[in-house]
Each structure stands twice: as structure tokens, then as C-alpha cells.
Amino acid sequence: MAAGLAAVCAALxxxxxxAAPTPDITLxxxxxxxxxxxxxxVPFRVPSGTTRLTVEFEYTGKDQKSVIxxxxxxxxxxxxxxxxxxxxxxxxxxxxxxxxxPGPLPxxxxxxxxxxxxLRKDGRADYTARIHxxxxxAFSGFQTSPLKSGPGWxxxxxxxxxxxxxxSCLSRKGVRVPxxxxxxxxxxxARGLDFIAVTDHNATSQNEALRExxxxxxxxxxIPGREITTFYGHANVFGPTSFLDFQLGSPxxxxxxxxxxxxxxxxxxxxxxxxxxxxxxxxxxCGWVAKPTDFSRIQAIEAVNxxxxxxxxxxxxxxxxxxxWEARLNEGLRITAIGGSDNHxxxxxxxKAGAIGRPTTVVRAADLSQTAILEAIRLGHVFxxxxxxxxxxxxxxxxxxxxxxxxxxxxxxxxxxxVLLQVHVVGMEGGAVQIKGDGLSLLSTWxxxxxxxxxxxxxxxxxxGARHWLRADVRDREGRLLLLGNPIYLAPP
Numbered sequence: 001m002a003a004g005l006a007a008v009c010a011a012l013x014x015x016x017x018x019a020a021p022t023p024d025i026t027l028x029x030x031x032x033x034x035x036x037x038x039x040x041x042v043p044f045r046v047p048s049g050t051t052r053l054t055v056e057f058e059y060t061g062k063d064q065k066s067v068i069x070x071x072x073x074x075x076x077x078x079x080x081x082x083x084x085x086x087x088x089x090x091x092x093x094x095x096x097x098x099x100x101x102p103g104p105l106p107x108x109x110x111x112x113x114x115x116x117x118x119l120r121k122d123g124r125a126d127y128t129a130r131i132h133x134x135x136x137x138a139f140s141g142f143q144t145s146p147l148k149s150g151p152g153w154x155x156x157x158x159x160x161x162x163x164x165x166x167x168s169c170l171s172r173k174g175v176r177v178p179x180x181x182x183x184x185x186x187x188x189x190a191r192g193l194d195f196i197a198v199t200d201h202n203a204t205s206q207n208e209a210l211r212e213x214x215x216x217x218x219x220x221x222x223i224p225g226r227e228i229t230t231f232y233g234h235a236n237v238f239g240p241t242s243f244l245d246f247q248l249g250s251p252x253x254x255x256x257x258x259x260x261x262x263x264x265x266x267x268x269x270x271x272x273x274x275x276x277x278x279x280x281x282x283x284x285x286c287g288w289v290a291k292p293t294d295f296s297r298i299q300a301i302e303a304v305n306x307x308x309x310x311x312x313x314x315x316x317x318x319x320x321x322x323x324x325w326e327a328r329l330n331e332g333l334r335i336t337a338i339g340g341s342d343n344h345x346x347x348x349x350x351x352k353a354g355a356i357g358r359p360t361t362v363v364r365a366a367d368l369s370q371t372a373i374l375e376a377i378r379l380g381h382v383f384x385x386x387x388x389x390x391x392x393x394x395x396x397x398x399x400x401x402x403x404x405x406x407x408x409x410x411x412x413x414x415x416x417x418x419v420l421l422q423v424h425v426v427g428m429e430g431g432a433v434q435i436k437g438d439g440l441s442l443l444s445t446w447x448x449x450x451x452x453x454x455x456x457x458x459x460x461x462x463x464x465g466a467r468h469w470l471r472a473d474v475r476d477r478e479g480r481l482l483l484l485g486n487p488i489y490l491a492p493p
Contacts, residue, residue: 023056023130027112031059031068033121041073041111044131048107051242052092052134055112061125068127071113075106081113088144094241095207102208137242138267141370142214142222148194148368153393155360155385156195156373158225159236159273159302159340160184164209165200165227169347181209183346184356185217191350191357192390195373197225199236199340202246223370227273228259233288234273236302236340239374240266248290256290260297269374271300271338274307275324288324295333300377301325304384304484306341309353315386315481322484329469329487330438336377336408337486339384350388358388364395364406380408384484393426396472398488407471407486412493415465419490423457423472425450428483431476433457437487439468450474465492 025044046053059068071081072091080100082089089097096102112129119125148154161167163178171177181198188196200206203226210222225238230248237244244262245252253259263270275288303325304315311317328335339359348355362383365376376382383394398405399420405411413419419442423433428450435446442461450457461470469487476482 021132024133025131027127027129027131029127031066031114031116031119031125031127033119033123035116036119036121038116040114040116042114042129043109043111046074046105046107046110046133047135049135050105050107050133051137052090052139053105053110054088054090054132054134056088056130056132057127058087059125059127061119061123064120064123065118066120066123066125067116067118068125069115069117071115072100073111073113075108075110077101079103083115084117090211092241094204094243095211098212136267137240137265139224139239139241139370142211142224143218143369146367146369146372147219147221151364151366152368153362153364154194154221154368154373155357155362155390156193156197156221156223157188157191157341157343157357158197158223158238158271158338158361159199159227159305160196160343160346160356161200161227162198162206162209162346164198164203164206167200167344167346169345179346181206182213184343185213185220185222187346187356189217189220191388193220193357193360194368195221195223195363196356197223197236197238199225199227201227201229204241204243207241221368221370221373223373229285230290231285232256232290233275233279234286236271236273237263237266237268238271238377239268239370242266244268256293260294264297269299269377270297271302272298272324273302273340274305274319274321274342275301276321277305277307277319295328295331295335298328298335300336300338301328302340303337304339304359304386306339306343306354306358309358309386313480315359315384315484332467334380334408334410334487334489336380336382337384337484338377338382339386339484355388358386360385360388362392362394380486381406382486383407386482386484389427391427392483393424394428394472394474394483394485395424396485396488397422397424398470398490405488407488410489410491413463413465413490414493415463417463419461419463421459421461421470421472421488423459424455425457425474425483426454428474429453429455431474431482434473434475435459435470436473437468437470439464439466439470439490442468442470442490461490463490467491
């Protein structure tokens with residue numbers, strides 16, 4: 001992607017993440033002194049197919065000690081009461097703001113319940129309720145605005161488990177128990193991460209806890225996820241909170257195509273997990289063997305899983321996902337490599353393999369919002385920090401004739417044209433940059449040592465007019481892989 005186009009896309013992403021949507025329903029009214037210590041139920045209609053409802057409420061007269069409390073009824077039952085402690089809440093089938101109950105949203109007449117514990121005899125309070133109705137499964141995030149504005153590199157962990165599946169940790173008495181979600185978030189914050197995805201097996205119940213914890217962890221982006229665990233492979237889905245059927249091979253999900261249709265309809269991003277692991281009694285269904293798999297519908301592959309880091313050769317061990325990912329690249333596909341700790345114990349020592357943030361997926365995004373992070377992963381603007389450092393950086397750009405591309409982008413290059421690859425590395429002194437790809441013959445030099453703490457290394461490739469992929473990795477003195485970059489793609493004009 002050219003630099004100018006990238007800037008435009010970044011600006012559009014930023015606008016899309018922050019622009020306030022227009023409400024579907026607006027309710028206005030007034031309370032007077034006659035309404036003191038009474039209730040009023042204000043009706044509105046919810047159409048069939050609604051999947052998420054958000055209410056924003058405000059009123060005047062607070063300087064006169066006026067108070068209007070807030071609750072909600074659906075056509076069948078009472079859905080919650082937040083009193084005066086919230087001016088905004090959301091309800092969906094799979095999660096809801098604390099004080100309110102998740103569950104199906106039946107069509108029909110709903111009622112906003114207003115209680116007036118105090119309103120002076122001569123007082124008046126004008127209220128406005130803005131109601132947003134969503135009709136799809138797509139979900140833009142628990143946080144309503146970016147946690148950090150503007151483009152940057154953001155660090156996260158995209159694979160972890162809690163008490164909502166098989167995550168466990170030590171209790172206060174030292175007993176191993178199902179580990180609550182907040183322990184995972186605490187550990188992620190302590191590791192200095194910017195974003196995480198909690199991906200319990202075939203579960204969405206963890207999203208209730210994430211909805212509750214998001215206001216407190218206001219410096220940590222919480223992305224809903226789940227690990228779709230089948231007999232033929234595991235895959236993380238990021239973004240949707242709605243249920244997705246995981247029973248691959250059953251009448252509910254007879255083949256992978258039906259499952260992918262659900263993911264796409266929900267606006268989700270799917271990543272194949274630990275595809276290089278074996279499938280059998282030791283790790284049931286862990287390797288990816290689902291057939292047929294249309295890899296053109298797969299956005300990411302977990303090339304580095306925290307479980308492999310404890311084995312000889314670490315990220316390049318016998319169960320590494322890197323060869324599986326590279327095979328897809330060699331088939332001409334553009335699939336993003338990501339990493340995930342696959343953490344099952346939030347209390348695990350951060351220096352241990354599989355601890356939260358080890359490895360770390362580092363994403364260059366328009367801002368720190370769910371929309372921007374997931375879009376950047378789709379685009380391939382990602383590298384993997386295998387050791388989970390806080391300050392390491394790997395930036396790769398290719399330039400030709402005034403056009404530039406970054407990791408994940410495609411650059412057109414005619415036969416004989418010179419492509420300049422610049423690799424910016426920070427915090428990797430003493431290591432070496434190594435270029436990998438199916439186009440190594442285009443390069444005069446494929447490896448250079450890193451002598452400084454902040455350095456730009458330059459490589460030149462001579463295009464041959466064919467399609468190729470080239471990426472930069474960083475290794476230490478012993479040759480161990482420390483940073484894995486996503487490719488830049490070359491193609492004829």
C-alpha cells in the first residue's frame with residue numbers, strides 16, 4: 001500500500017472508530033414535582049432480528065437535586081435496574097452491562113422504566129433516551145472509543161484461557177481452581193500489553209466478565225474471542241460475541257464452509273491455531289486436518305504458539321506453525337502470521353513458555369480500538385515478538401519509484417527494477433536480520449548483523465517480474481528466532 005493511501009485508510013479507520021452512530025429511537029419527556037417518588041414506564045418497539053440494544057440516557061435538573069433512576073423491561077420479563085449509577089448500558093444475547101441480564105431480544109413492546117426518588121415540588125427534569133438497535137452479529141468492541149488515538153505499534157496476546165474453559169490458577173489458599181477472568185487481565189496489564197483476546201473453548205460466557213471489567217481496565221483493549229475447538233483442528237475467532245456453532249462434522253456444521261459462513265456473517269476474523277501440533281490422545285484435535293479447507297477465507301495463522309517455546313528450537317520446534325504458514329504463502333495466499341501464548345494459568349511466571357504475552361503479537365494500527373487492531377491484522381501489519389519484550393521493534397518497508405509498502409502490503413515491480421528493503425530494528429543489538437521468502441534469489445545480501453540498539457539495515461532486491469514474498473526475521477547470536485515478520489509481497493505491474 002502506498003504511503004499516501006495508508007494515511008487515508010488510517011484516517012478513515014480513526015473516524016470510523018470514534019464517530020457517534022445515529023440512534024434508531026429517541027425518547028423525550030419531562031418529569032415534574034408531581035412525579036416525585038413515582039415510576040413511569042416509557043414504551044418503545046424492538047423489531048424482530050435485533051441482536052443488541054444500547055440505551056444512552058441523560059436528564060436535566062441535577063443542580064436542583066433531581067434524580068431519575070433507570071431500568072428496562074422486555075415483553076416477557078424484567079431485564080435490569082441500574083438506578084442512578086449508569087447513563088449507558090448494552091444488552092445482547094451473550095453479554096450485558098452489569099445490572100442487566102443478557103439473553104434473546106424478543107420483538108415487541110419494551111419499556112424503559114424511570115423511577116423518581118427525588119424531584120422538588122416546583123422542579124422539572126427533561127430527559128432524553130437514545131436507543132441504538134443492532135441487527136447483525138458484528139460487534140465493534142466493549143470500549144466505545146479508542147484507548148489511544150493515532151497510529152502506532154500496539155502489543156497484545158491473542159490466545160488465552162480462563163475459568164470459562166480450562167484455565168486454572170492458585171487460589172488465595174494455594175489450591176488450584178478455575179481462574180477468574182480478572183486474573184488474566186491483571187497479568188496482561190502487568191506485562192505492559194495494549195490489547196488481549198480471551199479465547200475460551202467454544203464459549204462466549206467470558207464476555208459477560210469482559211463487559212464488566214472493561215471500564216476498570218481502561219488502558220487494556222479487550223477483544224472478544226473464542227477458540228472454536230473441533231475434532232479436526234482449533235481456530236480462534238476474534239470480534240463477534242454471538243454464538244457460532246463449533247460441532248464440525250455434525251448436522252449443525254456439516255463442513256468447514258458452513259462454519260466460515262457464520263464467522264463471515266458475524267464480521268469475525270479467524271485464525272488457525274497451532275496447526276503444526278499433532279492430533280491424537282496427547283492433544284485431541286490440535287493439528288489442523290480439516291478437509292477441505294479454503295485457505296483463501298482464512299485471515300491469520302498462529303505461526304507461534306506459547307506451548308512450543310518450551311521445546312528445543314523454541315518457535316521453530318517440531319510442532320512449530322511456521323512451516324504450515326509458509327506453505328500457504330508458497331501457494332500464493334496472503335495470510336497474516338500471528339502469535340498467542342495459549343495461556344492456561346494467569347499466575348504463570350512471565351519468564352516461562354506460555355505465560356501471558358509470551359509470545360506477543362505486535363500490530364501497527366490506526367489507533368487502539370478493536371476495529372483498528374483487527375483490520376491491521378487482516379492487512380498483515382504485524383510482527384511476532386517471541387520473547388514478549390516491551391520495547392522491541394521490527395519495521396520493514398519496501399520502496400520503488402516513489403511507492404512504498406509495509407509488512408502485509410503488495411508492491412508492483414517489473415522485471416529488472418530495483419526494490420529497496422529497509423529493516424528498522426530496535427532493542428536487538430548483537431543479533432542479525434535475516435531475509436526469508438520464496439524470492440531469495442532476488443537479493444544480493446540476505447543476512448546482516450545488528451550493531452546498534454536502534455538501527456536501519458538496507459537490502460536490495462532485483463525483481464524478476466514474478467510473484468514473490470519476502471520477510472525479515474531477527475535472530476540472536478546463537479541463531480534462535482526472536483522476531484518474526486510478515487511478508488511484503490512483490491507482483492508484476
